[in-house]
Amino acid sequence: MAGQIPDFHATVRTGTGKGAARQARREGLVPGIVYGGGELDPLPINIPFNMLLKKLKDGRFLSTLYNLKVEGQEDVRVICRNVQRDVVKDLPTHVDFLRLKRTSRINLFIPVEFINEEIAPGVKKGGVVVHVRPEVELDVVAGDIPEKIIVDLAGRDIGDVIHISDVDLPEGAKVTVERDFVIANISAPSGLRATDDEEDETPETEVINEADKEEADAEE
Template sequence: MSEVRLAAEPRTEFGKGAARRTRRAGKIPAVLYGHGSDPKHLALPALEFARVIREHGTNAVLKLDLGNGGSELALTKTVTTHPIKNYIEHVDLLLVQRGETVKVAVPVVVTGEAAPGTLVTHELAEVELEAEALHIPEQVEVSIDGAEAGTQIHVSELPLPEGIKLFTDADALVVNVVPAPTASDMEAAEAPAEAEAPEEEAAEEQPATAEA
């Protein structure tokens, strides 16, 4: 993944009131930290940052233009969104360097169509891996094209670029292909529930025994 250029301005005001003013100006309060350096308080352009996250994911490497010719490379560590209005309230950024390896979570995407008469369950949504900061895969794709019932794909079988180190358990199940339930299977599953209903109704209709 190549770096994405993004303008960033220093913030000199802090607190809830200052954060609200920053957001009203169309920017997102952010903090850049890492490598033992003092945290830098920044304001990011809200629309541009949201577009980067939408198009490249949270593992996009940001090249932050800090003005005066200065720039830093960063990864998005945490994005805090408003629980109701769903806008981005704050961002934590992690300072990275070229050639440095970082540990990130990458989504697993299932492609293709399994064989007819099968049901596919996607058991693992993402894997944790370590990669060079500028070569983090946007996603890990696994194909199930033509897979028959009984096919199972584990983490150890995922196709990964060279140099990637996995931290997720290699035996963890990613995809499971099973026979699709038939109409008779569905009827058999519904039958016990229907059989219990008359017994419950009969119990409700039975008159209560009077105590002596």
Template sequence: MAKTHELSVALRKDEGKGASRRLRRAGSVPAIVYGGGKLDPVSIQLAHKDVFLASQNEWFYSAILDLNLGGDVQKVLLRDMQRHPFKAQILHLDFLRINENEEIRVRVPLHFLNQETSPAGKAAGVIIMHEVTEVEVACLPKDLPEYIEVDLAGLKIDDIIHLSQLNLPAGVQIPELKLGKEHDIAVVSAKLGREEVDGGAAEGEAGGAAAAGDKKEEAGDGDK
């Protein structure tokens, strides 16, 4: 089960672009909370320093967040975040209310373990590719993991780890796998990097030899 992380919020009474600019100048971030059946969207504000600090953490983007409004706590997921194009400033946030009894779909990050100590990691000239770094999972909120570990301890040259081989926590599924075998994509692959270089060198040598042969034939034709 993922941890929850609490953020203090306050109601936002004034709306519109002018009100949002004033909030930002005062060090706050305008936001909205929506979803949750028939509940109306609610405009809120958060301290920018708190949001910016939270945004530096991986969990902010995939974990369940507790929005605390004076003791009234609502569980939400971050659904959108607008950043300033060049300033270190968060401009707006969208949060989705969750129902603890309804399945949710969330993209969670992958954590790759033991890569350096694996047979492929210790072999010279091997390139280990992380084909994907996050995956969409479906589960109840109580089962949502903040990340999924991918143990590469046994990874060898030419090995490929597919989506279906991930070790998922109890109650967690990958919806994409239900769409067919073609969706069981590679997550990690280990290949000998110098094969491509050697192949290119071999082609270059073959081309050079062919060019040299052509020159000899041209020289022979001239003698005739």
């Protein structure tokens, strides 16, 4: 279970329609709506413009689960389903949030934590762990969101590649794509890579030189 679902603060928007929305924007607010949740009515809200803009710039806004806090309302878990923007300024003008039940399944990006890196044979030899995916999108249950994915590097050597199929996913979590993508790999140190490249080039050089020699002998 995730240690902390971030709070998202908003206020109830009194009045509906274009007039109320325009008034909210004049006051530095972005109008929004919270819908879903079975028999619950849609809830019009206002969101501080600067706070919303910051969260949009932070990224993953459409795939982050929030704990919506509105004065006079019970806290509820929501996920953003749409952000309308001004066609000229590209700034947010309206936001739609979906209420989620604890049993709802959603796609979220879960961070990856690598353990036992210091004891991996490849690292002891000077290899470097390349973190290809610091986070992975998973299909998870809203009421049981994993805090992280653990990738154990114990026993991993230079040249080893860790795919998503090599990782034990949290219970109930599923990957959102069928492709067996790479999570990380252990790359050889730069000095060793340079030596290997030189060795690979040597046979080719010798073959070329031998061919030149045979051609020269034939001309004589």
